Amino acid sequence: MTTRIKICGLGRPADVAACAAAGAAYVGFVFFEKSPRHLSLDAARALAMEVPLGLAKVALTVNADDAALDALMDQVPLDMLQLHGSETPERVAEVRDRFGLPVMKAVGIADEGDLAMLEDYMRLADQILVDAKPPKGADLPGGNGLAFDWRLIAGRRWSVPWMLAGGLTPDNVAEAIRLTGAKQVDVSSGVESARGVKDAALIKQFVAAALDDTPKL
Numbered sequence: 001m002t003t004r005i006k007i008c009g010l011g012r013p014a015d016v017a018a019c020a021a022a023g024a025a026y027v028g029f030v031f032f033e034k035s036p037r038h039l040s041l042d043a044a045r046a047l048a049m050e051v052p053l054g055l056a057k058v059a060l061t062v063n064a065d066d067a068a069l070d071a072l073m074d075q076v077p078l079d080m081l082q083l084h085g086s087e088t089p090e091r092v093a094e095v096r097d098r099f100g101l102p103v104m105k106a107v108g109i110a111d112e113g114d115l116a117m118l119e120d121y122m123r124l125a126d127q128i129l130v131d132a133k134p135p136k137g138a139d140l141p142g143g144n145g146l147a148f149d150w151r152l153i154a155g156r157r158w159s160v161p162w163m164l165a166g167g168l169t170p171d172n173v174a175e176a177i178r179l180t181g182a183k184q185v186d187v188s189s190g191v192e193s194a195r196g197v198k199d200a201a202l203i204k205q206f207v208a209a210a211l212d213d214t215p216k217l
C-alpha cells in the first residue's frame with residue numbers, strides 16, 4: 001500500500017493545485033481563529049470547489065460545538081472531520097453520529113503516559129491522528145512544527161487507520177515512516193515558506209520523500 005499524504009492548512013487555490021499535482025490523498029482546511037491558517041466558511045467553500053475528485057477534503061476543528069459544525073457542514077463540501085481539541089471520546093462518538101462523516105481524532109503525545117488515550121479513541125473514531133503534544137501555554141493545539149519521540153509508537157498495534165503528524169518535513173518524513181511504520185502522514189508547518197503560507201516546491205518534495213519510502217513489493 002502506498003503512503004497516503006495529507007497536506008493541512010491550505011489557503012489558496014494554488015495550494016490545492018500543488019497538492020493535487022504532487023499526489024496528496026487529503027487536503028486539510030483549518031477552522032480555528034487563533035491559527036494563521038484559519039479560513040472563513042466562504043473562503044473554505046470556494047477552496048473546496050477547487051479540489052479535484054479523489055482528493056479528500058478534511059475540516060480541522062478545535063472543540064467546535066454543534067452550531068459551528070452545523071454551519072460548517074451546511075456551507076463547505078467535506079469528506080472528513082478532524083477533531084484537534086480536547087474532545088472527549090463521548091464527544092467524538094456524538095459528532096460521528098450526528099454529522100455522518102468519518103471522524104479523525106487527533107491525540108497529542110509527549111511521553112508513554114499519553115499512549116493509553118490512543119486506545120480510548122480507537123474504539124470510537126474512524127481514524128486517529130498522532131501528533132506532538134503542544135507545549136504548555138501554546139496558542140495552537142497543533143500546527144506548531146514540533147515532533148515527538150517516534151520510538152514511543154514504533155511497533156504499536158492499531159485497530160483503526162492512523163496518520164503520523166507533528167514536525168514532519170521533506171527531510172525527516174522518510175525516517176519517520178521507517179521508524180513508526182506509518183502508512184499515512186500529515187504535514188502543515190514543514191511545507192510552508194512563512195508561517196501559514198504553503199510552498200508548492202516543499203509540498204512536492206514532501207510527497208516525493210514520503211512516497212519514496214513506500215516499500216516496493
Ligand SMILES: O=C(O)c1ccccc1N[C@@H]1O[C@H](COP(=O)(O)O)[C@@H](O)[C@H]1O
Pocket residue numbers: 008009028030032035036037060062084129131140141142143144145146165166167168186187188189190
Ligand atoms: O495547522 C494549524 O494551524 C492547526 C491549528 C490547530 C490545531 C491543529 C493544527 N494543525 C495540525 O497540526 C498537525 C501538525 O502540524 P505541523 O506539521 O507540526 O505544523 C497537523 O495535523 C495539522 O493538521
